[in-house]
Amino acid sequence: MSGAVAAPRKPVRRLPPADRRKQIVEAAVAYFAEFGFEGATRGLAERLGVTQPLIYRYFPSKDELIRAVYEEVYLSRWRGEWIELLGRREMPLRERLIAFYEDFARVVFEPQWMRIYMFSGLRGLDINRWWISFVEDHVLRRVCEEVRMMAGLPDPAQAPITAAEIDGYWLFHGGIFYYGVRENVYGIVPQTPLPRFIEMAIDSFLQGFPATVKEAVARQA
Amino acid sequence: MSGAVAAPRKPVRRLPPADRRKQIVEAAVAYFAEFGFEGATRGLAERLGVTQPLIYRYFPSKDELIRAVYEEVYLSRWRGEWIELLGRREMPLRERLIAFYEDFARVVFEPQWMRIYMFSGLRGLDINRWWISFVEDHVLRRVCEEVRMMAGLPDPAQAPITAAEIDGYWLFHGGIFYYGVRENVYGIVPQTPLPRFIEMAIDSFLQGFPATVKEAVARQA
DNA sequence: CGCTTTATTTAGCACTTGATCATCAAGCGG
DNA sequence: CCGCTTGATGATCAAGTGCTAAATAAAGCG
The missing domain is CATH 1.10.10.60 (Homeodomain-like)
Structure with a gap:
């Protein structure tokens, strides 16, 4: 100055x-x-x-x-390591998921990212559909596979992940994502800090989901 | 004609x-x-x-x-009966929640409602913050109270619902809401039909949430 | 019917928008 | 130091924007 x-x-x-x-x-x-x-x-x-x-x-x-x-x-902010992280089986799934979401949120929960995402979604071009199916393939499906392995359920290579499993996981992924929307688009200040929220979400998920899948698989077989 | x-x-x-x-x-x-x-x-x-x-x-x-x-x-499409429905204790909570979300979704998941909601959120005026805190007070808090009563936990009148409980329920509410966003803003066609998704969400919620609250209350006391 | 009221239209202003093109000048090679 | 390439500007167009004021005509009333 x-x-x-x-x-x-x-x-x-x-x-x-x-x-x-x-x-x-x-x-x-x-x-x-x-x-x-x-x-x-x-x-x-x-x-x-x-x-x-x-x-x-x-x-x-x-x-x-x-x-x-x-x-x-959408492209240059995606981190390829995320996929690798989700599959690192020497680490407990719970830790992997927590680490993934904390990093994922660091990128995606930025107001810029969130707002561009919502604006582009409302324009209705294919970008958002592309992104969602990309995330579905590279994150949600991957997580469902890891749950299968962790819980000793049928190998995804033999019994492919079902749409029901993916939609089931959407509940949690969407719930976490919506935390970012509330905070960074609507300007809400959630009382629970993000790491705690993520932890809680993952625990809720791991607590019920494997049993649900097991039951569904059994019913199907 | x-x-x-x-x-x-x-x-x-x-x-x-x-x-x-x-x-x-x-x-x-x-x-x-x-x-x-x-x-x-x-x-x-x-x-x-x-x-x-x-x-x-x-x-x-x-x-x-x-x-x-x-x-x-925001105002004229809100149904006052929803609040009353959530509190109808002669009905099992699971049924109440399913009935509520099916009706709530009928209004809120309409593409018109969803898009207006997102557009207005991005304009950044207070409307969305108002709506979110309205829903938090009239739906989320209410649901948390009903969980307390159902699970034999401390009466909300004496030990008020905590922010952690509400944020915990946001995971599920947000997850359900995001189904509507995927379907009616991004034009995705989820494989799981809405009623099934709602049922699954509520079951996931009821399965883990009461125990979590119980634990938190015990730790606090 | 004629008269009054007022819902609706016609015409237009001041300004902003995405896009174009001729012009200018920075900076490098010689 | 000159001249050329080209990054950057100034001026401008045609189409659209929110909004206004005067003119028009449909309807109700006596």
């Missing part, structure tokens, strides 16, 4: 294209998370300290910019 | 103000549910078969119209 006032000129101009593009996408994530995808490109440009037509040098249309935002949020 | 074709003139004009107002609000619920609150008043008017300035005869501003939409969705 120097005392003297500097010239009010634009301090940074003429960035290398790759840098500028990245800068625009990151600002767009924050901007659209705040105002929704109907937020004006002029507002975004102003926030970047840049004129609005510049955006159109990097993206042929607003829709294309939005696609880049989707990519940044 | 008469055979002859009628004049293509506007069939209804000059409605009594109360009727027209109601008609506008109802169309606005459907319209904003579809396009979000940034949907244009001209589009809404067109859908009503009416010119756009007419809307401004009934509502001084678009914001005021949106407020009327909130009232229609």
Whole structure:
């Protein structure tokens, strides 16, 4: 904070294209998370300290910019290690699940992520359906498999995970997710801190779910 | 359905103000549910078969119209009987909960209701916080009280329901709610039909929750 | 019927939106 | 230091936005 006032000129101009593009996408994530995808490109440009037509040098249309935002949020924030973590059988399932959800929440419960998710869901394009089936395949199904193994139930390789099992686990996954919605979209301050909530959710799950599956499998056989 | 074709003139004009107002609000619920609150008043008017300035005869501003939409969705669709149903102790709690959620879902899982809820949540006004604390007070707390009574736990009148209990129940309530989001906002078709999902959720809940509360109460005393 | 009331329309203003294009100037190679 | 490439700007368009005020015409009453 120097005392003297500097010239009010634009301090940074003429960035290398790759840098500028990245800068625009990151600002767009924050901007659209705040105002929704109907937020004006002029507002975004102003926030970047840049004129609005510049955006159109990097993206042929607003829709294309939005696609880049989707990519940044949905793809580049996904951590491949999560899958590996869920399958690490030398660790008790309970610990794996708790570790996974604490890390998962660190990314997904960010207001930016949550709001982009909800805005994009309401636009009704396929992104959210894609994400949900992605999560279903890579998280929910995986968890159901691990429960099978842990509880000495039929190997998923032989008796595939049923839709009922996945929907059953959706109750818990959705319940945890909704904690993030309450906190980071609606601005509620839950009394129970997140780690405790996660722990409680996992314990509720592990307490009842394996027996339910066992019963369902037995009935089916 | 008469055979002859009628004049293509506007069939209804000059409605009594109360009727027209109601008609506008109802169309606005459907319209904003579809396009979000940034949907244009001209589009809404067109859908009503009416010119756009007419809307401004009934509502001084678009914001005021949106407020009327909130009232229609949040207030007028709430059923007072739900509270009474939850407290009907001559009926087993399991049955009460199942009946409640089936009826609650009939209203709340409607795409219109869900989308208005999400759009209004993202606008960040107080409506959603109000709704959540309303539901917390009238549903979640009530359910926790009924669990206390059913399980022979301390009377809520003497030992008030704790935040931990309510947050604990949020897991299940949120999990059920999220089924509606998947189905009616994201357009997923869950394999498990809603009544079965509700039943499963309630059974998971009743199986573990009372013991958890009992333990927490004992630890506290 | 004629008259008054008022629901509804026509016309339009001020402003914002996504997008385009000619122009400018930063910064590098020579 | 010059000149060229190209990142960035200024000016602008056409379409749309919320909202207003005056004109129109449907309906009720005497």
